[in-house]
Amino acid sequence: xxxxxxxxxxxxxxxxxxxxxxxxxxxxxxxxxxxxxxxxxxxxxxxxxxxxxxxxxxxxxxxxxxxxxxxxxxxxxxxxxxxxxxxxxxxxxxxxxxxxxxxxxxxxxxxxxxxxxxxxxxxxxxxxxxxxxxxxxxxxxxxxxxxxxxxxxxxxxxxxxxx
Amino acid sequence: xxxxxxxxxxxxxxxxxxxxxxxxxxxxxxxxxxxxxxxxxxxxxxxxxxxxxxxxxxxxxxxxxxxxxxxxxxxxxxxxxxxxx
Numbered sequence: 749x750x751x752x753x754x755x756x757x758x759x760x761x762x763x764x765x766x767x768x769x770x771x772x773x774x775x776x777x778x779x780x781x782x783x784x785x786x787x788x789x790x791x792x793x794x795x796x797x798x799x800x801x802x803x804x805x806x807x808x809x810x811x812x813x814x815x816x817x818x819x820x821x822x823x824x825x826x827x828x829x830x831x832x833x834x835x836x837x838x839x840x841x842x843x844x845x846x847x848x849x850x851x852x853x854x855x856x857x858x859x860x861x862x863x864x865x866x867x868x869x870x871x872x873x874x875x876x877x878x879x880x881x882x883x884x885x886x887x888x889x890x891x892x893x894x895x896x897x898x899x900x901x902x903x904x905x906x907x908x909x910x911x
Numbered sequence: 912x913x914x915x916x917x918x919x920x921x922x923x924x925x926x927x928x929x930x931x932x933x934x935x936x937x938x939x940x941x942x943x944x945x946x947x948x949x950x951x952x953x954x955x956x957x958x959x960x961x962x963x964x965x966x967x968x969x970x971x972x973x974x975x976x977x978x979x980x981x982x983x984x985x986x987x988x989x990x991x992x993x994x995x996x
Contacts, residue, residue: 790943791925827942897943
């Protein structure tokens with residue numbers, strides 16, 4: 749059975765000038781605030797910027813394919829952001845700081861006409877390592893400087909799902 | 912023409928983005944690639960026209976200032992036009 753979402757219980761902005769906790773404020777008049785992982789705009793970001801994330805897996809994993817789900821918000825109608833997911837599953841009695849992260853490659857989130865303030869969904873299949881029940885997913889979500897063109901701050905809400 | 916580096920173009924575009932998109936709460940309808948083109952075009956225009964700017968300057972300012980000081984005066988005049996001072 750499909751499952752999730754599991755949200756990160758820890759999110760540390762490694763490159764604090766370029767990534768930071770953020771609240772996206774939509775232009776609408778109603779429920780317009782979304783808290784998430786903030787990323788500086790392309791004119792300000794100085795280098796690849798990392799959010800370091802931790803997710804606890806449940807005692808029994810759902811069936812289906814495990815994926816990182818990224819919902820992204822920005823006040824933009826043009827521009828791209830380049831998320832780069834690297835992760836590992838770490839067991840109890842193992843050292844997360846010594847774990848080698850496995851590379852899922854670089855994705856692209858594209859804003860186009862009328863995309864401002866809308867949730868944009870990106871799904872990254874987590875198959876560079878194996879998700880394991882009761883283990884800790886240790887992840888670096890890197891926003892790459894090269895080829896990033898989004899000219900305003902973006903906010904990202906991340907979770908792990910199975911579908 | 913002096914080709915600006917990506918970092919130089921970003922540094923120029925950053926305060927413009929802050930003023931035009933962020934402070935004004937305007938949806939970003941231009942991206943970094945678009946802004947890179949315009950910062951380079953503006954740089955090229957300045958390079959092409961700097962001699963005519965200097966020629967238009969009156970004395971004793973022209974003789975008693977160096978290139979950076981002349982540029983600074985132009986910057987302040989343009990900032991006044993943009994409502995920044």
